[in-house]
Amino acid sequence: MGELRLMKGNEVIAEAAIRYGCDGYFGYPITPQSEVMESLMAQRPWETTGMVVLQAESEIASIHMVYGAAGCGKRVMTSSSSPGISLMAEGISYIAGSELPCVIVNVQRGGPGLGTIQPSQADYNQATKGGGHGDYSLLVLAPASVQEMNDFVGLGFDLAYKYRNPVMILADGVIGQMMEKVELMDQQPRWTDKQLKEITGSWATQGKTKDRPKHVITSLEMDSHIMEENNLRLQAKYQRMKEEDVRFETIQCEDAEYIMVAFGCAARICQKTVQLARAKGHKVGLLRPITLFPFPEKIIAEMAGKIKGFLTVEFNAGQMVNDVRLAVNGKTRVEYFGRMGGILPSPDEVEQALLQKLIGG
Amino acid sequence: MSEVAERLKNIIRPENLIYGKSPVLNDVTMHYCPGCSHGVVHKLIADVIEELGIQDQTIGVSPVGCAVFAYNYIDIDWSEAAHGRAPAVATGIKRIMPEKTVFTYQGDGDLAAIGTAETLHAVNRGENIVMIFINNAIYGMTGGQMAPTTLLGQVTSTTPYGRNVDLNGYPLKITELIAQLPGAAYVTRQSVHTAGAVRKARKAIRKAFELSQQNIGTCFVEVVSTCNSGWKLTPVESNDWMVKHMFPLFPLGDLKDGGKNATESFQVKG
Numbered sequence: 001m002g003e004l005r006l007m008k009g010n011e012v013i014a015e016a017a018i019r020y021g022c023d024g025y026f027g028y029p030i031t032p033q034s035e036v037m038e039s040l041m042a043q044r045p046w047e048t049t050g051m052v053v054l055q056a057e058s059e060i061a062s063i064h065m066v067y068g069a070a071g072c073g074k075r076v077m078t079s080s081s082s083p084g085i086s087l088m089a090e091g092i093s094y095i096a097g098s099e100l101p102c103v104i105v106n107v108q109r110g111g112p113g114l115g116t117i118q119p120s121q122a123d124y125n126q127a128t129k130g131g132g133h134g135d136y137s138l139l140v141l142a143p144a145s146v147q148e149m150n151d152f153v154g155l156g157f158d159l160a161y162k163y164r165n166p167v168m169i170l171a172d173g174v175i176g177q178m179m180e181k182v183e184l185m186d187q188q189p190r191w192t193d194k195q196l197k198e199i200t201g202s203w204a205t206q207g208k209t210k211d212r213p214k215h216v217i218t219s220l221e222m223d224s225h226i227m228e229e230n231n232l233r234l235q236a237k238y239q240r241m242k243e244e245d246v247r248f249e250t251i252q253c254e255d256a257e258y259i260m261v262a263f264g265c266a267a268r269i270c271q272k273t274v275q276l277a278r279a280k281g282h283k284v285g286l287l288r289p290i291t292l293f294p295f296p297e298k299i300i301a302e303m304a305g306k307i308k309g310f311l312t313v314e315f316n317a318g319q320m321v322n323d324v325r326l327a328v329n330g331k332t333r334v335e336y337f338g339r340m341g342g343i344l345p346s347p348d349e350v351e352q353a354l355l356q357k358l359i360g361g
Numbered sequence: 362m363s364e365v366a367e368r369l370k371n372i373i374r375p376e377n378l379i380y381g382k383s384p385v386l387n388d389v390t391m392h393y394c395p396g397c398s399h400g401v402v403h404k405l406i407a408d409v410i411e412e413l414g415i416q417d418q419t420i421g422v423s424p425v426g427c428a429v430f431a432y433n434y435i436d437i438d439w440s441e442a443a444h445g446r447a448p449a450v451a452t453g454i455k456r457i458m459p460e461k462t463v464f465t466y467q468g469d470g471d472l473a474a475i476g477t478a479e480t481l482h483a484v485n486r487g488e489n490i491v492m493i494f495i496n497n498a499i500y501g502m503t504g505g506q507m508a509p510t511t512l513l514g515q516v517t518s519t520t521p522y523g524r525n526v527d528l529n530g531y532p533l534k535i536t537e538l539i540a541q542l543p544g545a546a547y548v549t550r551q552s553v554h555t556a557g558a559v560r561k562a563r564k565a566i567r568k569a570f571e572l573s574q575q576n577i578g579t580c581f582v583e584v585v586s587t588c589n590s591g592w593k594l595t596p597v598e599s600n601d602w603m604v605k606h607m608f609p610l611f612p613l614g615d616l617k618d619g620g621k622n623a624t625e626s627f628q629v630k631g
Contacts (some may be wrong), residue, residue: 052456056449057482064479068453071440076457094443104437143591164426205454207417207461216432218441237621 002183009149009176012184013079013105016153017051017298021190023074024052025036026065028084029315031117032173033107036079052076059084063091070100071217073200075157075191077173079105081173082123083114085131092166093132096234097219101160103153104138105169107176108343116340119173121264124319127170128293135231137238138168139245140232140292141265146180154185159245161199163237170292172256172315174265174344238294247290252278256285259303259341261324262313263289265344270313272347273354282359292320297327309358313350316340321344333358383411385436392430396596399428399584401553402562406466406493407435409567416572419462420454422447426468445476448483451490461503462573464491470500473509473535480535487544487621488580491569494536494583498607499591503570509528509533517591528557532610536583540616543623548616552585552608554600565615577620585611 007015013036017025027037037055045051052069056062062078069076080088085106095102106127110120123131127140139159141152149171156167186310191199197206221227249267252274253259262270267288277284287303289296300310309332312321320337328334337353339345345353386407393399410419416437423431423516431438442450447465455463465472472480472494484492491519499517500506510532514523524532540548547569551562562584570581585607589599 024453026453030524054451054452054456057478060446061449061452061479061482064443064449065453065456067446067449069438069457070453071450072420072454072458074457076453090443091446098441124564203442205420207420208436208438209417214432214436214438216439216441218432218439223610285411 004181004183006179007146007182008035008179009143009146009171010035010107011039012146012149012182014043015184016150017077018043018045018049019185019187020073020154020157021049021188022051022077022153022157023190024054024069024076025078026054026062026064026069026076027078028056028059028080030059030081030084032109032119032176033079033081033083033105035176037103044093049187051190053070053103057129059087063088063095066102067091067098070095070102071098071205073196073204073206075101077103077105079107081107081109082111082120084278085123085126087311089132091131092138093134093136094219095166096138097134098217099164099234100166100217101157101164102166103156103160103169105165105171108170108172110340116342117173119171119265119344120316120318120340120342121172121266121314122316122340123170124292124314124316127168128295128323134261136234137293138166139163139241139294140168140170142170142292143175144176144264144267144288144289145181146175150182150184163241165237169262172264173342231279234319236278242294243277244293246294246296248296249288249290250299251286251288253285253303255283257283257308258354259285259287259307260311260321260350260354261287261289261300263292263320264304266313266315269345269347269350273350276347277354284354289320295323295327297323299331300324300327301331304328304331307332310337310352310360311337315344347355362517376448383407385411385416387434387436389399389433391434393597394409394590396587396589396599397427398497398584401559402493402495402584402586403431405433405553405559405563406464407568408563409570410435412567413489413570415462415570417422418460419464420458422451422454422463422465424467424471426464428466428495429502431466439501445471445474446479446491447471448476448479448488448490452483452486452488455488455490459489462491462570464570464573466493467495468501469494469498469510470509473533475536478577481538481542482569484539484579485542485544487546489573489576491580492571493566494581495586496583496611497586497588497591498532499588501591505591506547509535510611512610515606527613534611536581536611536616539581543627544578544621545581545617546620547572547618549581550585550611550613551585552603552613553601554587572610583611585613
C-alpha cells in the first residue's frame with residue numbers, strides 16, 4: 001500500500017509528476033489549475049529528483065518549451081485550463097506532427113471565450129478531435145477521481161512513450177479542486193542518461209555524435225507524397241490506439257435496459273443516479289469512458305443491440321453524444337442531457353432527465 | 362588522366378589550401394538565393410562549432426522563414442520551431458539539458474514580430490542560449506512582405522507605396538530593446554557584406570558561443586543582412602542599399618558586453 005493522503009486533484013498532479021520521475025514541467029497560471037505549478041514550486045523538486053519547473057510567459061511559450069524538451073527525449077508535461085489550452089493548440093499540433101511524447105493536463109472551465117472559472121466539459125471536442133490544425137489525435141484520459149489524477153500521470157507518460165504521441169489528461173474544475181483520499185505511488189527515479197539513450201536515443205536531440213546521422217525534430221515536409229505517408233503513419237498509430245488502449249468502466253450494465261454514458265465528474269454524479277433509478281425499479285447502468293480518444297465505440301456498439309437506449313450526460317451542449325451516436329449507428333435511441341456554464345446537476349436532476357428523455361418517453 | 366585533371370590534382374593539395382569549409386557544414390546545395398546573407402552566416406556558425414569542438418554538444422533551433430531548412434545545412438541535432446517560438450523551444454532544451462550549447466537562428470519576422478514575447482522573455486530570464494538574428498527588413502520566404510524592421514518608405518509587397526508611419530508604425534529596433542534587459546550577456550550587431558565584415562561577424566559569433574558556455578545570460582548576435590530577391594535588386598546593389606539605408610538605423614557594433622546585470626532596485630529589501 002502506498003502512502004495515503006487527503007489531497008486536492010491539482011496538487012496530486014504535481015505530486016504524481018515528481019514521484020513518477022518526470023523530468024520537467026513548463027506552465028502558466030490559470031484558474032482552476034494554478035495549484036499544479038504552485039505545488040511544484042513549493043516542493044522544489046529540482047533539489048531532490050532534479051525535475052525542472054519553469055513558469056513561462058504564456059501558455060504559447062510553455063507548450064513550445066515542452067516541444068523543445070520533449071524533443072530531447074525527456075519526460076515533460078504542462079497543465080492549463082480551457083482558454084490556455086486554446087493558446088497551446090499551435091504547439092500541440094506541432095508536437096503531434098513531430099511525434100513527440102508529453103503529457104498535457106486540461107482542468108476544464110466553462111467557455112466559450114473567457115467563460116467562467118467554474119467546472120465544465122465543453123472542451124471534449126477540442127480534446128478528442130485534435131484542437132489545432134491538421135489531422136491528428138491526442139490520446140485523451142478522463143479522470144473521475146483524485147486517485148485517477150494520480151494514476152493517469154504515470155499512465156499518461158507510459159502511453160505517450162508507447163506511441164510517441166501527446167497524451168491529454170482531460171480533467172475538470174471539480175476533479176482539480178476537490179479533495180479526496182489518494183494512494184500515492186512510491187518515489188521512482190528519473191531516467192538515467194543510459195536509460196534515456198536506450199529509450200529515446202534513436203530520434204531525440206541529445207547532441208549528434210559521430211556514430212549517427214543528425215536528428216531533426218520537425219513536422220515539416222515539402223514533398224507531398226512523403227507528407228501523405230507521414231499522415232498515414234499517424235493514422236495507423238491512432239488505429240493501433242483503438243485496438244490496444246481503449247479504457248472504460250461499466251457500472252451495473254450487466255442487466256441494464258438503459259445505459260448512461262458519462263465521463264469525469266459527470267460520471268460521479270451519474271453513479272448516484274444509477275442507485276436512485278434502480279431503487280425505483282429501473283434497470284439503469286453507467287458506462288464511463290476513461291479514454292475519450294480512443295473512444296470505447298466497440299462496447300457501445302455491442303450494448304446498442306441489447307438495450308433500449310443511451311443517455312449521455314455531459315457538462316456541455318452535447319459533444320460526446322455524437323461519438324455515441326456514431327458507435328450506436330442507429331441501432332437504438334441516444335439522448336443527451338447536460339448543463340453548461342459551470343452548472344452541475346444533482347443526481348435527482350439527472351434521474352428526471354433519464355425518465356423524461358428515455359425511460360418514460 | 363587528362364591534362365586538366367592532372368593540373369587540378371597538383372593544385373588541390375593541403376599546402377595550397379587558403380580557404381576551406383568546416384565538415385560541420387553539409388555538402389548540399391543551399392536553397393538560398395545567390396547574394397543572400399544566410400549562407401555566409403550558416404558557414405560562420407558551422408566554422409565556430411567546428412573550432413570549439415562542440416558538434417556533439419550543440420542543438421540548434423531553426424525558425425519559420427527562409428532559414429526553416431537550416432537543419433539541412435549544419436550537421437548537428439536540430440529542433441524546428443513554430444513561427445516565433447524558437448526562444449521558447451530553446452529554453453525547453455537548455456533547461457532540460459543544461460550541459461548542451463543551444464542556439465536559435467531567426468529572421469526578423471520570427472524574432473521581432475510574431476515571436477516578440479518569446480524573444481524578450483527568454484532574454485529577460487537570462488536563458489543561457491545564443492540567439493542569431495538575421496535582419497533583412499523583409500519577409501523573404503513568403504514573398505517580400507513588410508517586416509517589423511522594414512524601413513520607412515521601403516517598398517514591400519504589403520507596403521507597395523512604401524512603409525507609412527500612420528498605417529504601419531515604425532521599424533522595431535529590437536536589438537536595442539534586448540540590450541536593455543538585465544538577462545542579456547552579450548548583444549552585438551554585425552553584417553557580412555565585405556570580407557572584413559565577415560571576419561568581424563565570425564569573431565562575434567564565436568564569442569557568443571564561447572560566452573554561452575559560461576552560463577552568464579543570453580548572447581544575442583544581430584546580422585544586418587541582404588535579401589536581394591525581396592528587395593528586387595542585384596546582390597551588389599543590395600549590399601550598397603543595405604549600407605546606405607539600413608546601417609544608419611541599425612548601426613554595427615557591440616551594444617552590451619559583460620554578462621547579466623541587475624541593479625539592487627530589482628530586489629525586495631528588508
